Amino acid sequence: MKKIYLFFFFILNINISIFANPQQDTNAIITFIEIGSTHCIPCKQMKPILKSIENKYKSQIKVIFYDINVDKEKVKKYNVKLIPTQIFLNSKGEEIHRHQGFYPEKEIDKFLKKQGLKIKV
Numbered sequence: 001m002k003k004i005y006l007f008f009f010f011i012l013n014i015n016i017s018i019f020a021n022p023q024q025d026t027n028a029i030i031t032f033i034e035i036g037s038t039h040c041i042p043c044k045q046m047k048p049i050l051k052s053i054e055n056k057y058k059s060q061i062k063v064i065f066y067d068i069n070v071d072k073e074k075v076k077k078y079n080v081k082l083i084p085t086q087i088f089l090n091s092k093g094e095e096i097h098r099h100q101g102f103y104p105e106k107e108i109d110k111f112l113k114k115q116g117l118k119i120k121v
Contacts, residue, residue, distance in 0.1 A: 028059065028060060028062040029060050029061065029091055029116065029117060030061045030062075030088055030090065030096075030115055030117060031062045031064065031089040031093070032050070032053060032061055032062065032063045032087075032108075033064045033066065033078070033086070033087040033088075034046060034050055034063075034084055034085070034086050035068060035071075035075060035083060035084065035085045036065065036066075036067070037067055037069060037083055037084075040083055040084065042084055042101060042102040043083060043084045046084050046086075047065075049103070049104075050063050051063075052105060053109075056109075056119045057112060057120065058120040061112070068083060081100070082100040084103075085098065085099070085100050086098065088111070090115075096115070
């Protein structure tokens, strides 16, 4: 039983350390954080867009979704007032762009291209 407990404790600590600093353990140019809920309609509409952005820009971008019902500390940390909220961080972890509400994929693409990202085929 102790071995199982230690294993889960180890895995939990790894997961917490990775999410504590979204830029840690990645070579991404941009970290794209969406804070929303699995129950809100615009958040549901954003889900395929997040996946598409992740697939198009590959290692240039790290896409993270935080659920307001689960990740309450992230809501406070990023001062979220409306969902969905999209936050873009540079490679230093500094916020460079924020958007509230549904964010069309073409608009996200425009922003990412201005940041120097290229669509990978």
